[in-house]
Amino acid sequence: MTTKVQLISPVNGRVYVERQCADAAQIDQAVADASAAQILWRRRTFDERAALCNAAVQAMLSMQEQIVPELAWQMGRPVRYGAGELRGFAERAHYMIGIAAQALAPIEPEPIAGFRRTIKREPLGTVLVVAPWNYPYLTAVNSVIPALMAGNAVILKHATQTLLVGERFAQAMQQANLPPGLFHNLLLDHSQTAALIASGRVQQVNFTGSVDAGRAMENAACGRFIGVGLELGGKDPAYVRADANLEHAVENLVDGSYFNSGQSCCAIERIYVDRKLFPAFVERFIALTGEYVLGNPLNEATTLGPLVSAGAADAVRGQIAAALAQGATALIDARAFPADLPGSAYLAPQVLVDVSHRMAVMRDESFGPVVGIMPVDDDEHALTLMNDSPFGLSASLWTRDQTAAEHLGNEIATGTVFMNRCDYLDPALAWTGVKHSGRGITLSRLGYEHLTRAKSFHLRHEV
Incomplete structure (x- = not known):
């Protein structure tokens, strides 16, 4: 049978x-x-x-x-x-x-x-x-x-x-x-x-x-x-250096975080931003996130569909709730996305700050429309945090300095290093990962x- x-x-x-x-x-x-x-x-x-x-x-x-x-x-x-x-x-x-x-x-x-x-x-x-x-x-x-x-x-x-x-x-x-x-x-x-x-x-x-x-x-x-x-899969990081093109970085990282409702092995799930750029970056990131239209994926106007199941959405909700209980701050009001109903597969995008690596949302794969953003002091600080993960599929660097990107890329434990782009597979390059x-x-x-x-x-x- x-x-x-x-x-x-x-x-x-x-x-x-x-x-x-x-x-x-x-x-x-x-x-x-x-x-x-x-x-x-x-x-x-x-x-x-x-x-x-x-x-x-x-x-x-x-x-x-x-x-x-x-x-x-x-x-x-x-x-x-x-x-x-x-x-x-x-x-x-x-x-x-x-x-x-x-x-x-x-x-x-x-x-x-x-x-x-x-x-x-x-x-x-x-x-x-x-x-x-x-x-x-x-x-x-x-x-x-x-x-x-x-x-x-x-x-x-x-x-x-x-x-x-x-x-x-x-x-x-x-x-x-x-x-x-x-x-x-x-x-x-x-x-x-x-x-x-x-x-x-x-x-x-x-x-x-x-x-x-x-x-x-x-x-x-x-x-x-x-x-x-x-x-x-992965818990892919992005690092926005002080010399990054801010508008370009925000536009691409918002897309890299939320495309396919964040259900991508190489989605951006954690972002580290040079402390000098942090306020402006977060402000622009929130504004662009707010432009998503959550709803029925069969409607042409929809830009953010449901997760694959209500259970998957609830798992992400639980990860967000746990982070908030540990001191994180949510910057997106889910009420701005009426389709986000408790117990449904429809989940509003979320931006978390005041996060740390003690939180599961910064350690474990989320596979949903949530991203944590942290300020960093310099390249070494960012490198330490990027490598502080059991995953290593891809990592993206946002900078105008290719030499610095190659130097950092050599030190990141990852399968693919991106500069000024993310969440993309080039068929001419090997798709591979390290660690988990x-x-x-x-x-x-x-x-x-x-x-x-x-x-x-x-x-x-x-x-």
């Missing part, structure tokens, strides 16, 4: 769609078909793989009219921003398709007379991609398209909150005429996912999600000697190294 999954929409708290999880026979058949299809797929040229992957991308883009409102219903993203995720999806996919041949080209060491020496990159086999709901197309494409381009088969297990995204991927692959069996979308519960990983029938797991779920992935893979790529933000790499040519294995050829000429 399989598990029935109900997708509860954050828009109205009602069931949006229902599906059945895959049963054991369906899982076994999918894994067997993927393994068989991959043997032939790995022999295809890069040009052949690229043509089919590009066709899949175009097929997905052709569904935009249906995808945008689906996203709003499934996870609360305002419809005015839905097309942006598909643009990012295409940007990452096209970049990774374009560099595949070069990234996976054989390495030829310096010649030695009488020998041919080469290092080739071989596909791993079947890659299991476990994707989250918050950026459901962007996070999945980071692994799905590169895995296929590297010669692997792919099984996609998407979050139940965005299960229609997995179905859209399957539809796009089918429309592109990918070889049968090469790509599968499976709706699995947690125990089924763990069992598939533990079976040893997949050779790589790429997971994006919480720290606790990342630990579960590692536990399931224990003893299987397979790769496990983990992107586990995970390990492994997606995107860039380095991402291909985690989807392939090295094979050395040491060929001696006839003697």
Whole structure:
């Protein structure tokens, strides 16, 4: 008997769609078909793989009219921003398709007379991609398209909150005429996912999600000697130096804090501002925050939608309440956002000052529209606070001094250092983290190294 999954929409708290999880026979058949299809797929040229992957991308883009409102219903993203995720999806996919041949080209060491020496990159086999709901197309494409381009088969297990995204991927692959069996979308519960990983029938797991779920992935893979790529979120800091362009910093940091209702692994969750700029920065930050329109994400006027669930919103409310009890000051009056109702998924943005690292709101991932802002004395003070975290996904520096930014960046324990921007993934750069933000790499040519294995050829000429 399989598990029935109900997708509860954050828009109205009602069931949006229902599906059945895959049963054991369906899982076994999918894994067997993927393994068989991959043997032939790995022999295809890069040009052949690229043509089919590009066709899949175009097929997905052709569904935009249906995808945008689906996203709003499934996870609360305002419809005015839905097309942006598909643009990012295409940007990452096209970049990774374009560099595949070069990234996976054989390495030829310096010649030695009488020998041919080469290092080739071989596909791993079947890659299991476990994707989250918050950026459901962007996070999945980071692994799905590169895995296929590297010669692997792919099984996609998407979050139940965005299960229609997995179905859209399957539809796009089918429309592109990918070889049968090469790509599968499976709706699995947690125990089924763990069992598939533990079976040893997949050779790589790429997971994006919480720290606790990342630990579960590692536990399931224990003893299987397979790769496990983990992107586990963050508590990303920003530092606004005294020489920063104040207006530019405020505009971008407000967006970096509240876009997608703050439900981003690389959202700005804590801000450190040079003490001389602190009053002006906070004043402008509050003013711009007040311009958000919280409401139904299906309305074009809405700029801030609900969190993914009422439970998620209540968790953020609890974090804010705890900070206030410890002496923090809230600068936004939630009554200015009538849609913010206790117990609902709709939550007003909040700015907290008089905060410290004793508070969970400055230590633990919030994953919601709240940010704490602290004054700092100098670069060293800011650096100490930025590194005072169990997370390390990205960090942003706001300054006109690139030399200072590079110096500080060298000292920050993080996967990505931004200067004068934030909350963005450049597909040409490695997306990675340190500490509890995970390990492994997606995107860039380095991402291909985690989807392939090295094979050395040491060929001696006839003697």
